[in-house]
Amino acid sequence: MVDESLVPTVCPYCALGCGFYIKLGEDEPGIEYMLDHPTNQGSLCPKGNAALEILNHPDRLRYPLRRTEGGWVRISWEEVLAKVAEEIKKTVRDHGPDALGFLGSAKCTNEENYIFQKMARMLGSKNVDCCARRCHSPTIPALNRAFGSACMTNPISDLANSDCIFVIGSNFAENHPIVARWVLRAKDRGAFVIVADPRLTPTTWLADLHLQINLGTDVALLNGMMNVIVEEGLENRKFIDGRTVGFEDLLEKVKEYTPETVAETTGVSPGAIVRAARSYAKSPSSVIVYSMGITQHSHGTNNVAACADLALICGQLGRSGAGLYPLRGQNNVQGACDMGVLADFYPGSRSVNDIEAIHFIEEAWGAGTLPVGMGMTAETMPVAAGDGDLRFLYVMGEDVINSDSSSSRGRRELENLDFMVVQDIFMTDTAEMADVVLPAAAWAEKEGTFTSSERRVQWVSRALDPPGEARSDLWTILEVASRLGLDFDYAGPEEVLAEIGRVVPSYAGISRERAEARGGVIWPCPYPEHPGTPILHQEEFTAPKGRARIVPVDYLPPAEESSLDYPLLLTTGRVVLHYNAGSMTRRSFSLMRRSPELFVEVNPDDADRWSIIDGDLVEVNTRRGRAWARARVTTRQEKGVLFMPFHFPETNQLTSDVIDPEARIPEFKVAACRIGKMKGV
Amino acid sequence: MEIYVDLGRCICCHACEVACEREHGEPNISVEAVRYRASVPVSCHQCEVAPCALVCPSGALAKGASSVSFEAEKCTSCGLCLLVCPFGAIDMDSTSMVHKCDLCPEREVPACVLTCPTEALLYGDQEDATKELRRRAARRIAQSYAAAVGRDRA
Numbered sequence: 001m002v003d004e005s006l007v008p009t010v011c012p013y014c015a016l017g018c019g020f021y022i023k024l025g026e027d028e029p030g031i032e033y034m035l036d037h038p039t040n041q042g043s044l045c046p047k048g049n050a051a052l053e054i055l056n057h058p059d060r061l062r063y064p065l066r067r068t069e070g071g072w073v074r075i076s077w078e079e080v081l082a083k084v085a086e087e088i089k090k091t092v093r094d095h096g097p098d099a100l101g102f103l104g105s106a107k108c109t110n111e112e113n114y115i116f117q118k119m120a121r122m123l124g125s126k127n128v129d130c131c132a133r134r135c136h137s138p139t140i141p142a143l144n145r146a147f148g149s150a151c152m153t154n155p156i157s158d159l160a161n162s163d164c165i166f167v168i169g170s171n172f173a174e175n176h177p178i179v180a181r182w183v184l185r186a187k188d189r190g191a192f193v194i195v196a197d198p199r200l201t202p203t204t205w206l207a208d209l210h211l212q213i214n215l216g217t218d219v220a221l222l223n224g225m226m227n228v229i230v231e232e233g234l235e236n237r238k239f240i241d242g243r244t245v246g247f248e249d250l251l252e253k254v255k256e257y258t259p260e261t262v263a264e265t266t267g268v269s270p271g272a273i274v275r276a277a278r279s280y281a282k283s284p285s286s287v288i289v290y291s292m293g294i295t296q297h298s299h300g301t302n303n304v305a306a307c308a309d310l311a312l313i314c315g316q317l318g319r320s321g322a323g324l325y326p327l328r329g330q331n332n333v334q335g336a337c338d339m340g341v342l343a344d345f346y347p348g349s350r351s352v353n354d355i356e357a358i359h360f361i362e363e364a365w366g367a368g369t370l371p372v373g374m375g376m377t378a379e380t381m382p383v384a385a386g387d388g389d390l391r392f393l394y395v396m397g398e399d400v401i402n403s404d405s406s407s408s409r410g411r412r413e414l415e416n417l418d419f420m421v422v423q424d425i426f427m428t429d430t431a432e433m434a435d436v437v438l439p440a441a442a443w444a445e446k447e448g449t450f451t452s453s454e455r456r457v458q459w460v461s462r463a464l465d466p467p468g469e470a471r472s473d474l475w476t477i478l479e480v481a482s483r484l485g486l487d488f489d490y491a492g493p494e495e496v497l498a499e500i501g502r503v504v505p506s507y508a509g510i511s512r513e514r515a516e517a518r519g520g521v522i523w524p525c526p527y528p529e530h531p532g533t534p535i536l537h538q539e540e541f542t543a544p545k546g547r548a549r550i551v552p553v554d555y556l557p558p559a560e561e562s563s564l565d566y567p568l569l570l571t572t573g574r575v576v577l578h579y580n581a582g583s584m585t586r587r588s589f590s591l592m593r594r595s596p597e598l599f600v601e602v603n604p605d606d607a608d609r610w611s612i613i614d615g616d617l618v619e620v621n622t623r624r625g626r627a628w629a630r631a632r633v634t635t636r637q638e639k640g641v642l643f644m645p646f647h648f649p650e651t652n653q654l655t656s657d658v659i660d661p662e663a664r665i666p667e668f669k670v671a672a673c674r675i676g677k678m679k680g681v
Numbered sequence: 682m683e684i685y686v687d688l689g690r691c692i693c694c695h696a697c698e699v700a701c702e703r704e705h706g707e708p709n710i711s712v713e714a715v716r717y718r719a720s721v722p723v724s725c726h727q728c729e730v731a732p733c734a735l736v737c738p739s740g741a742l743a744k745g746a747s748s749v750s751f752e753a754e755k756c757t758s759c760g761l762c763l764l765v766c767p768f769g770a771i772d773m774d775s776t777s778m779v780h781k782c783d784l785c786p787e788r789e790v791p792a793c794v795l796t797c798p799t800e801a802l803l804y805g806d807q808e809d810a811t812k813e814l815r816r817r818a819a820r821r822i823a824q825s826y827a828a829a830v831g832r833d834r835a
Contacts, residue, residue, distance in 0.1 A: 031703065033795045043798045049699040163828075173692040177798040180692050184799050188817055190824030200717055202692040576694045590699045636717050 006032055007463035008518075010450055012107065012443040013047040013579050015328035016156060016178050017452025019518070020044055022052065022444055022463040029055070029464060038519040039156050039454070045177040046577055046591060053588040054442065055464060059426050061439035062468025072437070077469065077479075080436050084394075085483035087419040087435075088123065091392040097124030097371070101381045101390045104130040104341035105397030105473075106330035109448030109460070111496035112473040113332070113339040114347060115488065116396055119481045122367050126352065126375030127390070130341040131398055133378040134405075135292060135329040137663035138300030140337065143326070144349070146308035146549055147317075148542030151334060154287070154323035155454045155522065155534045160185035161321035164283035166276070167195040168218060168307065169293020173202035174576035176327050176453075179289070180206065192283065194276045196221060196268075197293065198571065199601075199643060200636045209276060215569055215641060215670050216297055216558035217266040221273065222306035223555060224262030226313060227254040228277035235281070239315025243541065246550035250309060253552035265555065267638075281314045285321030292329070292573070296668040300660045302553040309550050317548075318537040328453035329580070331443070335451030338504055338523075343375040348504035364503050366487075377664045379404070379657075386413030394421045396473055397440060399428035402581035405655035405666035406624045423473055428583045429649060439470035446472035448493040449515050451523070454534075457510050458520035558670035559658035560623075562640065566672035568606065570622065570642045572655060573669075578647035585647065598648035600629040602675065605639040607631065610675055617678040620644065622671045625653035628678055642675060682747045682784060683727040684710075684794060685810035687817065690801035693720035697793035697802060701782075704792045707774045709782040722802065724793070725749065725770040725782035733762035733771055733781075741779070747806065751781055 006021035019037035023030040029052055033042035054060075064080035065072040091099050102120040104113045113130070120128045132140075136150075143150035159165065159182035172179040183206060187193060195207035196218070204210045213221055229235050230251055240247045259270035266273075280286045288311055294303040308324065316322040328334050340347035350357035352373055362370050376384050382404065384390035393414070404410045414420065414433055422434035431437045443450075445466040451457045466472075474493060481488045490496050494512045501508045506524035514521045514528075522532040540546030562569055577595040578585040585591045600620055602612060612618055614633040619626055620642065627650035637643055644651045646668070656671045693714045701724075702708040710724035727748040734744040741755035742762055758777040763769075771781045784804075785791040794804040803810045827833070 033792075035795075040798075042795050043800075044696060044700070044796045045694055045798055046696045046699040049696055049703055049796055173694070177692060177694045177696065180690075180799045184690055188820050188824075190821060190828055202694070202720070205692065205719065576692075590702050594695055594698070634717060 007461050008034065009444055009463060010331065010458045010460050011044065011048045012051055012331050014176055015330055015333055015453035016040065016176055017331065017450065017454065017456050017458055018044060018048055018178055019458070020048065024463065036518060039452070039456070040178045041181070043178060043181060047579055047585060050588045050590045053590060054425070054584050055444060056467070057587050059587055060467045060470065061425060061427060061437060062470060063439060064469065065437040067435050077471070080438060081479050081483055083436060084421050084480050087392060088484060091418065092123065095391050098126065099389065099391040100125040101127040101376060101384070101393040103378060103381070103393065103395045103398055103400060104128065104336055106131050106333035106336045107397045108332065108336070108473050109446070109450060109493065110332065110335040110339050110457070110500060111448040111493040112396070112477065113336045113341045114496060114500050115474060115477050115481070117339060117341045117347070118365065119477055119484070119486060119488070121346070121370050122365065122486055123484065124371055126371040126373060127343065127381060128341055128375060129343045129378045129381070130336045131330065131378060131403055132333050132337050132342060134296075134403060134665060134668070135333060136295055136326055137665045138295045138304045138660055139326045140342070141662050142301045142304035143308060145551055146305065146312065146543070147537060148544070149536060150349070151455055151536070152323070152325050152328070152453050153317060153536045154320070154325070157182055158320055158323070158535070159183055159287060159325070160189070162186050162285050162287045163191050163321065164279050164286040165191055165193045165289060166280050166286060167193070167203060167207070167289045169197070169303070170289050170291035170327055171197065171201040171203045171573060172289065172291070172327060173206065175291065175574050177576065179327065192279050194279060198637055198641060209272060209279070211268045211272055211276060212638065214265070214267045215571055217555065218294055218303045219299065219306045219553055220257065220262050220265040220555040221268065222310050223254045223257035224259055224266070224273045225277035225280065226250065226310055227257040227262070228259060228274050229281045229313060230254060232278070234278065235313045236315030240313060244312050244548045244550050246552070247313065250313065250550050250552040253554070280310070280316070285319065286314065286316040287321070287323050287325055289325040289327060291327040293669065296665060297670065298559040298658045298660055298667040299556045300665050301662045302556065305551045305553045309552065312548050312550050318535065320535060323535070331452070332450040334453060334455060335449070335457070338451060338507070339500070343377045347500070348506070361503065379659060379664050379666060382410045382413040385417045388416065391418040392420070393417050395430060395434070396423045396477075399430045399581040399583050401429045401433070402649045402652060405652055405668055406657035407649070407652040408625050409657065423476060425470070426583050426587065438476055439468060440476070441466035441470050441472045445470070446474070448474065449497060455523045456520050457507070457515050457523060459512055459515035559667055560656055560670055560672040562672050566622065566674050568640055568642055568673050568675060570620065570644060570654060570671045570673040571669050572644055572646045572651055575645045575647065578645065580647065581649070582647035598627070598629040598644065598650055599632050600675070601632045601634050601636055601643040603635060603637060603639045603641065604633050606642070606675070607633045610677070612675065612677060618675055619678045620654060620673055620675050622654040622673045624655070624657070627651060627654050642673060682804065682806055684724055684782070684784070684791060685803040685805070685814070686722055687801050687803060687814055688719070688721065690799040691720045691722060692799055694798060696796045696798060697722055700792040700796040704785065705780065707772070707780050709770070709780055710793050723768050723770060726768060727784075732765040732767065736761045736765050748784055749781070751779065751783065753778065
C-alpha cells in the first residue's frame with residue numbers, strides 16, 4: 001500500500017471556491033474529488049481537473065531575476081529585496097508617495113492582499129488597486145448604493161431553491177460550470193430559466209426563454225421588464241413600501257420603456273419581454289444571475305443598478321431562492337475587495353473619503369496619517385505612468401498587459417516607468433517588462449484564506465513545496481516592508497487573519513480553525529460563535545435606515561457604434577477551457593490540446609460578405625490595433641457581431657478603452673471593428 | 682455496469698475528458714458539440730454483444746458479466762477493434778497501445794461521473810440509470826403540473 005495523504009484545497013481558478021484534495025504519494029501529485037464540499041459536491045470543471053498541471057511546469061519562475069542589457073540575470077533574494085526597498089525609498093524621496101503604484105491580486109490570499117495594501121498605504125500611497133477593476137468594479141458602487149453591500153446575496157447551492165432564474169450577461173455554463181449543476185437542480189423542481197445573451201452558448205441551452213439581445217442594450221431590456229411589471233401591477237408593494245426608497249422616481253423613469261420601444265433597441269420581441277417580466281415578477285422566488293456581460297460596459301454601473309432595481313421592485317431578495325448573484329471572476333476577487341485592495345476602499349469597505357473610518361484604521365495599524373481620497377486605479381496607473389506621474393509600480397500576481405483593454409497602449413505607457421517590480425509564478429508579458437521579477441509560490445504551495453464569490457472564506461493548506469527559491473507573496477511583502485522600516489511583525493498568515501478580524505467587522509469571527517473546517521465560513525461572521533450568514537438582507541438592508549435605494553437609470557448606447565470603416569461590432573468573452581489572460585491555462589497541456597489558438601466567431605452572412613470560410617486565418621482590426629485569429633463561421637451570434645475570447649494576448653489589443661465614468665471599467669464588450677482575410681505574413 | 686448520459690444536462694465543458702486523461706494518460710471519453718446546439722459525451726457502452734470483443738483475435742478484449750474488459754498484455758495492436766466499434770470509443774495512443782474506458786476499477790464511481798458539473802453522467806446498470814432518468818423527468822413534469830394547478834411546489 002502506497003502511503004497516500006489527501007490535502008484539502010480550494011480550486012485556484014474561478015470564484016466558486018470548489019474544494020478538492022491534492023493526493024500525495026510516491027507518484028506525481030494527483031487530484032481526488034471532495035464529495036462533501038457544499039459548493040461543488042466533488043464535481044470539478046476541466047480547469048479544476050487540470051489545476052495541478054501548472055505547479056511543476058518548466059516555465060515556473062524559480063529564482064529572483066534582474067533585467068540587464070544582456071537579458072535576465074539570477075540574483076539573490078537579499079539583493080533583490082534590497083533593490084526593491086531602495087527604489088521605493090528613492091521614488092518617495094524624489095517624487096513623493098503618490099508616484100508609487102501597487103497592483104494587488106485577486107489570485108493571492110486575503111492575508112497577502114491585506115498586508116500588500118497596508119504596506120502601500122503606510123508608505124503614504126493612495127494608489128492601490130487590483131484586477132477587480134476589470135470585472136466587478138461597477139457592482140461595487142451600484143450595489144453599495146442600492147443595498148449598502150456589494151456582493152452576492154445567496155449561496156451558489158441556493159440556486160436550486162429558486163423558481164425563476166434570470167441570467168443576464170453570464171455564460172456560467174462555460175465560466176462557472178458548477179453553477180449549471182444548481183440551475184439544473186432548480187429545473188428539476190420546475191424552475192423557469194431565462195437567459196439574456198447576444199450569443200447562443202451552452203448556458204442558453206439550459207434556457208426556457210432565450211432573449212438574444214443586441215450588444216450593450218441591457219438597461220433597455222431591464223427597464224422594459226420593469227415597465228411591464230408596474231403597468232400590470234406585478235410589483236411587490238409590501239416590499240417596496242416596507243424596505244425601499246425611491247420607487248416613485250422609477251415609476252416615472254420606466255414609463256417610456258414600453259415593450260414595443262424596447263423591442264426596437266434590444267432586438268427582442270415585445271412578447272418575449274412581457275413573458276420574461278411576468279415570469280420573474282410572479283414566481284414565488286426568483287434570482288438574477290449576472291456577470292461580465294453586465295459590468296464590462298461604458299455604462300456598467302447603470303447596468304448593475306437596473307438589475308438591483310428589478311430585484312427590489314419585485315421583492316425578490318432576502319430569502320432562500322430569491323437573490324442577486326453577481327458571479328465573481330477570480331478565486332479571491334471578493335477577498336481582495338474585502339481587504340481594501342481597491343483605490344476607493346480601505347479594508348472592510350471603508351471609503352477612502354471617510355475621515356472617521358480612516359482614523360479607525362490609523363489607530364488599528366498604529367500608523368501616523370494615512371492617505372485620504374481616491375487613488376489611481378488599475379486603468380489609470382498605466383496612463384499616469386505614460387504621463388510621468390507614476391514612477392514606480394509593484395505588481396503582485398497579475399498580467400496587467402494582457403488583461404487590460406487596448407493593450408498596446410498600456411505597454412507603451414508602462415515602458416515609461418522608472419522601476420517596475422513583478423511578483424508572479426510565470427514570466428508573463430508584464431513580467432517581461434519589469435526591472436526585477438520575484439518568483440512566487442502558487443496557491444497549493446502556501447497557506448492562507450481565499451474568499452469565494454458566495455463570501456465563503458476557506459483556508460488553503462500548503463500541500464507542496466514551491467519550486468527553486470520561489471516564496472509565498474506574504475513572505476516577500478513582509479521582507480520588503482521590513483527593509484522600509486515598517487514594523488510588520490507577523491509569525492504567519494494566522495496572525496494576519498487575526499488582525500483582519502479586528503479591522504474588517506464581517507471577518508471578526510473567522511479564525512484559521514473555522515476557515516479550515518469543510519466549507520469554511522460564509523461572512524458576515526461578526527463574532528467567533530456566529531454561524532456565518534449565507535443569505536444577506538433577510539430583515540433589513542445594510543444601507544441607511546435599513547432601506548434599499550431604488551436608483552432609476554436611463555439606457556445609454558455603447559460608446560462605439562459601427563461605421564463605414566469599422567462596420568462590425570466585436571464582443572469578447574471566455575471559453576470553458578481557458579481562464580482570463582491565459583498565463584495559467586495556456587501552460588496547461590490538457591487544456592491547450594483542446595483549445596490551442598485564438599479564434600473569431602463570424603456569422604455566415606458576414607463571412608460571405610468578406611469572403612471568409614471556416615478555418616481561414618483572418619485579421620480583425622479596430623481603431624486601436626489588429627489581431628490574427630482563426631475564423632469559425634457560426635450562427636452563434638447574429639449578423640454584424642464578432643466574438644473573440646480574451647485568453648490569448650492579441651484580443652485585448654483590439655478592445656475599447658472607453659471607461660465607465662464611475663467604476664472606471666473599460667468597455668471590453670463592444671468595439672467597432674472590421675475583418676478580412678489575412679494577407680501574407 | 683456502464684456510463685449513461687442525461688443529454689439535456691451536458692454543457693460541453695469537457696471536464697470528463699480532462700479528468701479521464703489525468704487518470705489514464707489518454708482520454709477514454711470525448712464530448713462532441715454539434716453546431717453549438719447540443720453536445721454528447723461518448724465513451725465505451727460496455728455492449729451486451731460487443732463487436733470489439735467478437736473480433737479481437739488475441740482475446741485482449743473480452744465480454745465479462747457486466748463490462749468489456751481489456752488486457753494490455755494480450756493486445757497485438759492489430760486495430761480491428763477500432764474498426765468495428767460503432768461509437769469510436771476505442772482508440773490507440775502514440776505507442777499503438779489500445780485504450781478504452783475501464784470504468785476506473787480502483788474507484789467505486791468512475792472519475793468522469795464524479796467530476797461532471799451537471800450530473801449529466803450516470804453510473805450504474807441499465808435499471809439504475811433508466812430509473813434515475815425517469816425520476817428526473819417525472820419530477821420536472823410533476824412540479825410544473827403542481828404549479829400550473831395552483832399547488833405549492835415541493
